[in-house]
Amino acid sequence: MFGLAKGLKYTLKNMTRKKLTYDYPNEPLPLPDRFRGIQKFYPEKCIVCNQCANICPTDCITLTGKKHPDSSKRGKIIDTYDINFEICILCDLCTEVCPTEAIIMTNQFELAEYSRDELFKDLVWLDENDTQLRKENKA
Amino acid sequence: MDEKDKERLKKEAAEKARAAAQRKREEREKKKEESHDSVSEVNQTKDDVTSNQDLEKQKAAAAAKAKAAAIAKKKAKEAEGTETEPTSNQDLEKQKAAAAAKAKAAALAKKKAKEAEGTETEPTSNQDLEKQKAAAAAKAKAAALAKKKAKETEGTETDSTSNQDLEKQKAIAIAKAKAAAAAKRKAKNANESGDSEKAKAIAVAKAKAATAAKARGKTTQAKETEEPEPITPSPQQPILDRYLNIVKEHYKDDILEDSYINRMSKHVPTIVVKLEHYYSLALLFKQHSGLHFEFLSELHGTDFETYMEIYVHLYSFKNKQSVALKVKMDRENPRVDSIASIWPGANWPECEAYDLLGIQFTNHPDLHRIMLGEDWVGHPLRKDYEPYDVEV
Amino acid sequence: MIRTEEMLLNVGPQHPSTHGVFRLVIKIDGEMIIDAKPVIGYLHRGTEKIAENLQYTQIIPYTDRLDYLAAMTNNYVLCHAVETMMELDIPERAEYLRIITMELGRIASHLVWWGTYLLDLGATSPFLYAFREREMIINLLNEISGGRLTFNYMRVGGVKWDAPDGWIEKVKAFIPYMREQLAGYGDLVTGNEIFLNRVKGIGQYTKEEAMDYSLSGANLRCTGLAWDLRKSEPYSIYDRFSFEICTADTGDAWGRYQVRIQEIEQSLRILEQAVEQFPETGEVMGKVPKVIKPPKGEAFVRIESPRGEIGCYIASEGKKEPYRLKFRRPSFYNLQILPKLLVGQNMANLIAILGAIDIVLGEVDG
Numbered sequence: 001m002f003g004l005a006k007g008l009k010y011t012l013k014n015m016t017r018k019k020l021t022y023d024y025p026n027e028p029l030p031l032p033d034r035f036r037g038i039q040k041f042y043p044e045k046c047i048v049c050n051q052c053a054n055i056c057p058t059d060c061i062t063l064t065g066k067k068h069p070d071s072s073k074r075g076k077i078i079d080t081y082d083i084n085f086e087i088c089i090l091c092d093l094c095t096e097v098c099p100t101e102a103i104i105m106t107n108q109f110e111l112a113e114y115s116r117d118e119l120f121k122d123l124v125w126l127d128e129n130d131t132q133l134r135k136e137n138k139a
Numbered sequence: 140m141d142e143k144d145k146e147r148l149k150k151e152a153a154e155k156a157r158a159a160a161q162r163k164r165e166e167r168e169k170k171k172e173e174s175h176d177s178v179s180e181v182n183q184t185k186d187d188v189t190s191n192q193d194l195e196k197q198k199a200a201a202a203a204k205a206k207a208a209a210i211a212k213k214k215a216k217e218a219e220g221t222e223t224e225p226t227s228n229q230d231l232e233k234q235k236a237a238a239a240a241k242a243k244a245a246a247l248a249k250k251k252a253k254e255a256e257g258t259e260t261e262p263t264s265n266q267d268l269e270k271q272k273a274a275a276a277a278k279a280k281a282a283a284l285a286k287k288k289a290k291e292t293e294g295t296e297t298d299s300t301s302n303q304d305l306e307k308q309k310a311i312a313i314a315k316a317k318a319a320a321a322a323k324r325k326a327k328n329a330n331e332s333g334d335s336e337k338a339k340a341i342a343v344a345k346a347k348a349a350t351a352a353k354a355r356g357k358t359t360q361a362k363e364t365e366e367p368e369p370i371t372p373s374p375q376q377p378i379l380d381r382y383l384n385i386v387k388e389h390y391k392d393d394i395l396e397d398s399y400i401n402r403m404s405k406h407v408p409t410i411v412v413k414l415e416h417y418y419s420l421a422l423l424f425k426q427h428s429g430l431h432f433e434f435l436s437e438l439h440g441t442d443f444e445t446y447m448e449i450y451v452h453l454y455s456f457k458n459k460q461s462v463a464l465k466v467k468m469d470r471e472n473p474r475v476d477s478i479a480s481i482w483p484g485a486n487w488p489e490c491e492a493y494d495l496l497g498i499q500f501t502n503h504p505d506l507h508r509i510m511l512g513e514d515w516v517g518h519p520l521r522k523d524y525e526p527y528d529v530e531v
Numbered sequence: 532m533i534r535t536e537e538m539l540l541n542v543g544p545q546h547p548s549t550h551g552v553f554r555l556v557i558k559i560d561g562e563m564i565i566d567a568k569p570v571i572g573y574l575h576r577g578t579e580k581i582a583e584n585l586q587y588t589q590i591i592p593y594t595d596r597l598d599y600l601a602a603m604t605n606n607y608v609l610c611h612a613v614e615t616m617m618e619l620d621i622p623e624r625a626e627y628l629r630i631i632t633m634e635l636g637r638i639a640s641h642l643v644w645w646g647t648y649l650l651d652l653g654a655t656s657p658f659l660y661a662f663r664e665r666e667m668i669i670n671l672l673n674e675i676s677g678g679r680l681t682f683n684y685m686r687v688g689g690v691k692w693d694a695p696d697g698w699i700e701k702v703k704a705f706i707p708y709m710r711e712q713l714a715g716y717g718d719l720v721t722g723n724e725i726f727l728n729r730v731k732g733i734g735q736y737t738k739e740e741a742m743d744y745s746l747s748g749a750n751l752r753c754t755g756l757a758w759d760l761r762k763s764e765p766y767s768i769y770d771r772f773s774f775e776i777c778t779a780d781t782g783d784a785w786g787r788y789q790v791r792i793q794e795i796e797q798s799l800r801i802l803e804q805a806v807e808q809f810p811e812t813g814e815v816m817g818k819v820p821k822v823i824k825p826p827k828g829e830a831f832v833r834i835e836s837p838r839g840e841i842g843c844y845i846a847s848e849g850k851k852e853p854y855r856l857k858f859r860r861p862s863f864y865n866l867q868i869l870p871k872l873l874v875g876q877n878m879a880n881l882i883a884i885l886g887a888i889d890i891v892l893g894e895v896d897g
Contacts (some may be wrong), residue, residue, distance in 0.1 A: 001724070007718060020666070029586075032670075034692065035677050055595065082644065092679070092683060193704070401829065403830045404828075404830035405615060407831070433742045435745050437842050438747065450829075452831055461761075483743050483744050484745025484746075484864055487866075491863075
């Protein structure tokens with residue numbers, strides 16, 4: 001019986017402690033800067049090097065480039081950029097390899113949709129996803 | 140022609156080519172003795188089937204070779220100076236038909252001249268081209284095999300270039316070597332890419348106009364300079380020796396295929412046992428007081444394309460030592476004794492190996508497809524696995 | 532005389548006490564189990580097959596999903612295998628970060644086990660306390676790696692991120708807090724008579740049986756065998772820390788419970804020393820070639836995960852992708868003994884025995 005009494009003491013002691021639960025979703029969840037959420041994409045920074053699509057372990061990134069409209073400039077600019085969030089595992093490797101930081105992580109993590117098709121995010125959507133951006137992007 | 144037939148065809152062709160290569164090697168061995176040539180020997184027991192991809196590349200290489208030979212013939216002795224860069228794959232593809240035809244003719248002539256038995260086993264096929272490809276592939280295969288062996292004897296590899304590049308370079312080197320050889324009108328050299336193809340090719344590339352004989356002379360020089368530095372014996376070597384002594388005490392015959400220290404794996408003593416002695420050796424490993432491996436740390440299989448392998452990592456808490464026990468088996472019908480009766484912990488890992496690789500374990504208490512279920516088609520970790528999906 | 536008849540009963544695959552999708556087909560005679568057959572594979576994702584087509588860096592996120600309660604050790608075992616093959620030197624700071632994160636992960640993993648095991652046995656409140664503390668660890672790991680469970684933190688040759696400002700201090704502050712809570716756990720559960728009656732003498736096996744069945748981790752140490760790879764075959768920089776191998780000699784669920792609780796304490800000791808010795812400055816990424824290509828050959832390394840001995844076998848052809856990658860998953864090996872433990876036991880002990888083995892189904896199925 002002594003063991004039970006000791007246990008009860010611990011329980012009672014914890015009753016006076018302050019609450020630790022989060023009031024999500026009424027209040028946003030506090031997340032560290034490095035948190036890997038949905039990517040933000042900067043079309044103007046992209047140099048169409050394809051490194052992100054190559055490093056992606058699940059092959060969820062598809063992109064196409066086109067010739068630079070200003071013929072005096074060399075290189076390519078981005079034409080389409082899609083991430084399939086049905087299979088994206090938010091592993092951060094795409095942002096790690098990007099030489100120009102054209103793709104970075106945000107603290108957004110809410111991806112619930114009513115249809116699978118809506119999980120297929122395109123360039124425009126990824127460009128507009130510009131809240132809670134990650135400040136520190138390279139180690 | 141379905142996949143199996145093709146596979147069989149390729150294998151047969153490879154078999155034939157190997158026999159030819161072997162004969163040629165023997166011949167050359169004789170020659171070497173005469174000229175006191177000291178090209179290092181290579182063991183000649185290995186690999187049958189390479190992957191389709193490799194075969195494709197080898198085909199390209201073979202085509203380039205044949206092409207080079209043809210050019211060399213035309214240009215007679217100028218060939219010594221010419222460089223026959225293999226062009227892009229597409230071009231190669233185009234050349235292949237023509238070149239292969241030539242190669243085929245040469246091969247046939249050679250075959251008729253040199254072999255009495257190997258002529259009639261040519262498998263029938265709907266297209267001539269198919270045959271030619273097979274022949275060319277077989278030839279290339281023999282060359283590739285010899286090359287692989289040569290590499291293995293050389294020991295440490297220090298390739299910095301990517302594989303593709305290497306492949307291309309090899310193709311170039313082969314083509315060059317070939318041109319030189321052909322210029323000498325030694326048509327029989329066709330298959331004789333020989334032991335140290337790579338070293339030789341480098342030598343040829345350096346000398347460019349060297350004759351085949353000279354090239355061979357150079358090979359030895361190149362070999363000597365490439366000799367790896369002597370390595371200090373592993374700290375685990377005495378332990379391995381002790382294992383081997385115990386094994387020797389208990390078996391009259393030589394039951395081991397190989398034994399070495401795997402430096403890459405934290406110097407673990409590794410023993411490769413012959414298939415039929417696998418179970419009894421495992422039993423000895425557990426029961427002998429000097430070995431006493433009572434803990435089976437890991438068991439898994441691997442498909443190495445030419446054979447299947449079971450890797451068992453054992454540990455002895457008593458002696459604080461570990462050993463890696465390996466056994467190789469036939470790939471088409473992999474079958475091995477179960478060691479689940481020695482270490483009950485091997486039960487599920489063996490089921491896993493059966494499930495994912497199709498290895499049959501005889502005398503296993505309950506061999507079933509532990510991960511995928513009994514209705515799964517195929518064994519996914521085999522390298523020739525094709526996903527089967529009824530809905531597609 | 533009460534007449535009973537045999538009955539076949541399916542436990543799982545969707546049963547909360549199996550901690551994942553694990554199915555157990557048991558044959559019962561009244562209340563007694565007379566036969567048990569585990570059915571696994573519901574969470575098999577073919578990691579090893581997928582890995583054959585991936586570069587080594589790309590495999591690291593997949594290892595997070597094997598043992599998802601202690602992903603840091605999984606990250607480490609892959610990196611360690613590649614580093615062993617390539618003979619890479621790891622910067623000191625990276626080694627310390629690895630040890631700190633791995634030990635935090637070990638504590639988090641044991642906390643989950645502690646909470647859920649007691650939940651299985653019918654005690655609800657310990658689960659909440661355990662998750663309260665675990666949440667703090669997860670926040671720490673989230674801060675350094677950017678993920679709560681799937682860290683993807685380690686890289687071949689080092690770690691991805693350096694510790695953020697003030698992070699080491701947070702870990703330092705966490706250690707005494709966790710110690711205090713651990714003492715509270717002792718008061719709450721360890722001396723509880725009801726709990727002791729539930730676990731003492733349950734699921735007992737001998738040292739020989741444990742070795743025969745390839746058990747590892749706490750399942751092996753509970754039989755009195757002092758075997759911990761951190762100490763017995765030190766990897767990384769574990770030889771710089773003083774800590775003890777926790778053992779018990781009962782070989783039952785109670786022994787396993789004691790071993791795990793003590794291991795939390797030992798992990799805290801390692802953490803304490805690691806944050807003390809943590810180098811002020813330094814690189815966190817060693818000199819590695821841009822494309823990771825281990826030389827041709829094979830290697831098998833094993834390290835101590837919270838659940839036992841996790842191993843990684845790589846057969847390399849000198850290419851960017853492994854020719855064959857195989858994980859020795861401790862839960863898979865540990866689960867094998869379950870049918871043997873269950874036969875002849877009372878139905879009510881089923882969950883107590885299963886829970887004490889501490890399995891993670893992501894790891895069992897691979």
